[in-house]
Amino acid sequence: MSQPRVIVVGNEKGGAGKSTIALHLAVALMYGGARVAVLDLDLRQQSMGHFFGNRRAWLAANGADAPLPLEFPLSAELSVAPEAEAMDAFRAAFEAAQAQADFVVIDTPGGDTAISRAAHGLADLIVTPMNDSFVDFDMLGGVDPVTLDLKRPGLYSVTVWDSRKARAAHDGRSIDWVVLRNRLAPTEARNRRRLDERVKALSRRVGFRVGPGLRDRVIYRELFPFGLTIADLSPAIRPVAVSLQHVAARQELRALIAALGLGEVTGQTLLAAE
Template identity: 45%
Template sequence: MSRILVFGNEKGGAGKSTMAMHVTSALLHSGASVGIMDLDMRQISLKRFFENREAFAASHKVDLPMARIGEIAAFEDITSPGWEKPAFESVLTGLQAQCDYVVVDCPGALTPLSALAHAAADTLITPLNDSYIDFDLLARVDPETNAVKGPSIYSEMVWDARKNRALAGGKPIDWIVARNRLSSLNMHNKRKLGDALTDLSKRIGFRFAAGLSDRVVFRELFPQGLTLLDHKLVSEIPTKMSNVAARQEVRDLVLELKLPDLELAF
């Protein structure tokens, strides 16, 4: 069976779609077959990325590795009550039969589809901006001591998904919190958040990974459906030191996921 990678939290703007695009690109460039499911039914950023990619490949006559798109919206009973579970399972099963990995991009809110995705995840990646606003999604913090008072709504939802998986005899969900868009400034705040995350990780069991820096190159190629990992295939992506450093960030992130039987080739 293919491995299911879910990018999720319940807050918009954390970088889920950007991270999902780059991890999917890394898997494709490493020779894996990948299916995607975009559960943000309005914004569909991950799906739009691959539509842009197909258009660029056709117009520039270049052979780019492509993901297989799982279309939730194409499910025939989408308007019937309780349609989400059979639609999700039907699309996921179809992708698993054809792909080494299935990458699922969740919306920045709890929906029936995102809850199903979290329950199905083998690897759950939660991007987190270095902000107490984002951290509040995971846990409540004492404003005087910075001590973690307890898990918050999203952590409780993930905990329930992991517990239900264990009760059903399934493999545990590997949960990774990726600190995203880290700044070199405000070191005191970064340290305080790091201490709080370390405390929380011991309580509820997630791993840390370095996310992606706040680089323009991670976003500017979206209209073409490209990432900087396509540099060997597309001459329009310049070779410069900042792009080399950005590619290393993607490589480090994928290595932190510890995906079995994956040999990176970029």
């Protein structure tokens, strides 16, 4: 079996939509026929673990069929365990996932931890969602408070830079990095134009691509309790009434998949009739 591709969804700023992105990527890849392993490194919140637990329960209760990932859960107790113990548990889980999957999708916490840094160093693709705000941008890059000119890379940019250097030194492979403009407000604003300029300037400086994220739609939150995503909706799986907003959400997911270079894997999956 060829080496699986490792996708790390990361941003040290909480509330950026990392789990929503990670879940949708994992499900879309499974519908494309890929064997997907998932690792949830947010040991306290464990949104990814709860989501797939909800998914198994809902599918069983409704006699429905939908793909399920390979799961390698890490105990919440590791969040207060010695760092070496947590790292050993992560390495064991990652090696098991790597041996069985085509893709390993890793959801990381909104903070700096040893296992999160280790995961970034193992990535082939880092996906970083950020909200349409200078508050989120501050983790990626600092700006002058008077001119708003870009001054320096932020803490998270340094983390990714260090991971890239370590990966290149270890096996000569590069890490692709895509920053997603997530949860954009529906109307154009001066703040967004200013932010766009700084994101583009930082992308040239530290070397990431900019891609489209997912808007702040009710449907993404509405489907979470069922363990379902917009990619699951079909005549057989329809826990909520489908509207034109859901069609637009599916189009957003297609655009996201294409921007990440995963369109060939998911194929025509997301083009199914609503």
